[in-house]
Amino acid sequence: SQQGEEDPQALSIQEGENATMNCSYKTSINNLQWYRQNSGRGLVHLILIRSNEREKHSGRLRVTLDTSKKSSSLLITASRAADTASYFCATDGNNQGGKLIFGQGTELSVKP
């Protein structure tokens, strides 16, 4: 069953602007992860946030987690054309038997 759902499905911004992507999920989780996929390539792990954490930073990335609302957001600050990619959230749920379940992704386009 699909766990994470991303919003928006597509986002187009200018270089230098911030990009915010949201992920909602249905069941309780051990952790939530964000991945990036460039066109025609494999997925690359960006950041993992555990269920007892509320916020995490990595370079220009900021991830928040609200377990009461079962939602997470990924903020990319000062975006660059090279950030153009699809971004996926993935949940490791308590009752998922070790499966990482992915959302359908947000397609981000950063225009120079």
Place this chain on the structure above:
Amino acid sequence: DTAVSQTPKYLVTQMGNDKSIKCEQNLGHDTMYWYKQDSKKFLKIMFSYNNKELIINETVPNRFSPKSPDKAHLNLHINSLELGDSAVYFCASSRRQGATGELFFGEGSRLTVL
């Protein structure tokens, strides 16, 4: 050095044929996976192996048969290919099974069934 490598990158074949995709990881991870990504980019887990043992087998037709000769390799054989099998197949690995940590993905194998 490529951490997770899969071959071939592209596969074009006729309906009814049998094909295989190979995957190798040099990260020393215990767990390997096959995921299928459809044309809408929806990524769905198919199989998971932990140290050569099948752990996860999602509702996948038995035309799909994974094989793990050792913990660094996980191959996928598909019999009697159908049009609906057209997709990108990703191999991935993680340090251990269970509370899932970071997955490392291969570059994908794009299968087109004509």
